[in-house]
Amino acid sequence: MKQRLAVIDFETTGITPGPGCRATEIGIVLLEGGQIVDRYQSLMNAGVRVPAMIEQLTGISNAMLRSAPPVAQVMREAADFVGSTPLVAHNASFDSKFWDYELAQLGRSRPQAFACTLLLSRRLLPQAPDHKLGTLTRWAGLPATGRAHRALADAEMAANLLLHLGSTLRQRHGIAPAHELLCKLQKVPAAKVAQFLSATPA
């Protein structure tokens, strides 16, 4: 995987972005040549309260956010850090909603596509016990990256999973795992994955 890719993960106050539900932390890992070449991580203060259940899940407290930099500053830095690099996330439908919502608050929009390691692992690792990020990391013997449900640790886990999926494509199917191909593969109906892979030139 020689291409440069940005793997991102958000911690948030809930499931659906909106005035009362905002990002609280972002972690970004840049991959190039199969290696992590750069990282970005920051808490961010969007002026919303973290529900107790979320604080328990992530360890991110209201006190931590009070002293965090403003959301606009962090998202501006994050968007500049990523630029037009193709994006990847685990369950990208979730992270892309927050990425797009928070960029829209700055009057910015996303130029690039998201690849999704959840959709890809359902297609390439159907034998896994489930497709949660933590389960896949342990099941595939990938390195521990720190406290789960913190943005940079989860982004690194997703990056390691992406590299594992790339190796699977290359070794098992002789296919180079370019971002454009990953975006196509994740949309192929699960029942037609084998047919798609065998028809894809190496």
Added chain:
DNA sequence: TGCCAGGCCCTCTTTAGGGCCTT
């Protein structure tokens, strides 16, 4: 007051329902 996502994927399906996955 009470409500609270949504896209994907499977099946006891397609005029539907429920589990998965993210916080």
